[in-house]
Amino acid sequence: QVQLVQSGAEMKKPGASVKVSCKASGYTFTSYYIHWVRQAPGQSLEWMGTINPSGGGKTYAQKFQGRVTMTRDTSTSTVYMEVSSLRSEDTAVYYCARVRDGDYYSFDYWGQGAMVTVSS
Amino acid sequence: QSALTQPASVSGSPGQSITISCTGTSSDVGGYNYVSWYQQHPGKVPKLMIYDVTNRPSGVSDHFSGSKSGNTASLTISGLQAEDEADYYCSSYTNSGTWVFGGGTKLTVL
Numbered sequence: 001q002v003q004l005v006q007s008g009a010e011m012k013k014p015g016a017s018v019k020v021s022c023k024a025s026g027y028t029f030t031s032y033y034i035h036w037v038r039q040a041p042g043q044s045l046e047w048m049g050t051i052n053p054s055g056g057g058k059t060y061a062q063k064f065q066g067r068v069t070m071t072r073d074t075s076t077s078t079v080y081m082e083v084s085s086l087r088s089e090d091t092a093v094y095y096c097a098r099v100r101d102g103d104y105y106s107f108d109y110w111g112q113g114a115m116v117t118v119s120s
Numbered sequence: 121q122s123a124l125t126q127p128a129s130v131s132g133s134p135g136q137s138i139t140i141s142c143t144g145t146s147s148d149v150g151g152y153n154y155v156s157w158y159q160q161h162p163g164k165v166p167k168l169m170i171y172d173v174t175n176r177p178s179g180v181s182d183h184f185s186g187s188k189s190g191n192t193a194s195l196t197i198s199g200l201q202a203e204d205e206a207d208y209y210c211s212s213y214t215n216s217g218t219w220v221f222g223g224g225t226k227l228t229v230l
Contacts, residue, residue, distance in 0.1 A: 035219070037221075044209060044223045044224040045158070045160075045221040045224070046221060047218065047219040047220060049218075050219075059217055059218060062121065062216075062218075095165065097166075100168065100171060103172070105152075105154035105156065105172065105213045105219075106154075106156035106171035106172070106211070107156070107168060108168045108177060110166055111165075113165060
């Protein structure tokens with residue numbers, strides 16, 4: 001069965017970086033784009049960007065340009081997202097999500113989420 | 121890219137029908153039939169309920185339906201059930217090649 005398993009919770013100081021992983025299984029890794037979505041406590045979902053696991057092409061939300069880097073490792077079927085220059089407003093649950101089979105525009109499988117807390 | 125506009129909350133009694141709106145612009149909701157809806161229970165992962173404006177994934181109850189008119193998409197839940205109480209988010213593809221979510225709507229089943 002399709003699974004996206006994310007790395008664990010992280011606590012970081014302002015100005016630091018964090019790298020969250022998302023390991024895929026149960027399907028052909030290179031056939032489905034992966035998206036990253038975050039949710040601050042009590043807030044709505046916020047789209048951050050997407051990566052094509054096949055060619056590595058990425059698209060980022062303008063808000064995160066220059067501060068977010070998405071990469072992938074096809075040998076381990078893992079996608080990574082790194083956020084640099086962390087500030088308190090980056091405290092959130094970070095989700096990876098796979099596009100739906102036969103589609104490109106909706107997300108049907110989600111990771112369990114990784115809580116990132118930014119605090120001095 | 122501004123978030124899509126949703127009402128902060130809606131409510132209804134069991135068995136009733138409710139509609140949640142999602143308003144964007146011609147650059148997102150109005151320009152593409154790529155609106156999706158997600159249900160999120162407290163502390164849980166979002167679940168896809170509607171894709172491409174009107175389509176339900178396998179396993180999603182047919183008392184959920186979607187539609188769109190102009191720059192506004194809508195999610196209708198008919199025959200409300202207690203387990204439908206959750207937060208609902210719309211999402212749309214945009215003409216920048218990006219995606220945008222709505223602010224979310226809290227559904228209360230009275």
